[in-house]
Amino acid sequence: MTIEDIESKYPELFTDCFDFSVGEGWLPIVDTLCELISAQNTGLEQKAGIIQIKEKFRTLTVYLSNGTGEMDRWIEFASRMSSKVCEECGRKGKLVGSSWIKTLCPEHSKNFK
Numbered sequence: 001m002t003i004e005d006i007e008s009k010y011p012e013l014f015t016d017c018f019d020f021s022v023g024e025g026w027l028p029i030v031d032t033l034c035e036l037i038s039a040q041n042t043g044l045e046q047k048a049g050i051i052q053i054k055e056k057f058r059t060l061t062v063y064l065s066n067g068t069g070e071m072d073r074w075i076e077f078a079s080r081m082s083s084k085v086c087e088e089c090g091r092k093g094k095l096v097g098s099s100w101i102k103t104l105c106p107e108h109s110k111n112f113k
């Protein structure tokens, strides 16, 4: 799965997105989040859209336009989930490095010791 796959799967969510830059390991989390937002959008007059998806302080950060309170809670869940998943490969990860702060699995954290 790539960033392009997600953008073409949910084109209506990405019309105003100016930055989508996270590692491949987090894309299943982003995909699940998009699935939920897209499903809720069908019942909304004002559709939510994704403005930005990035890594901030080692976790997944997502900014929406017209987001609902429920969507904010899904984003909170996705963000917390990402702090336990390697951003590179999606395996179980944790915070590593002193200057390079990232969430990575043991294999991908080798370069950060």
Ligand SMILES: [Zn+2]
Binding pocket: 086, 087, 088, 089, 090, 091, 104, 105, 106, 107, 108
């Ligand atoms: Zn990894």
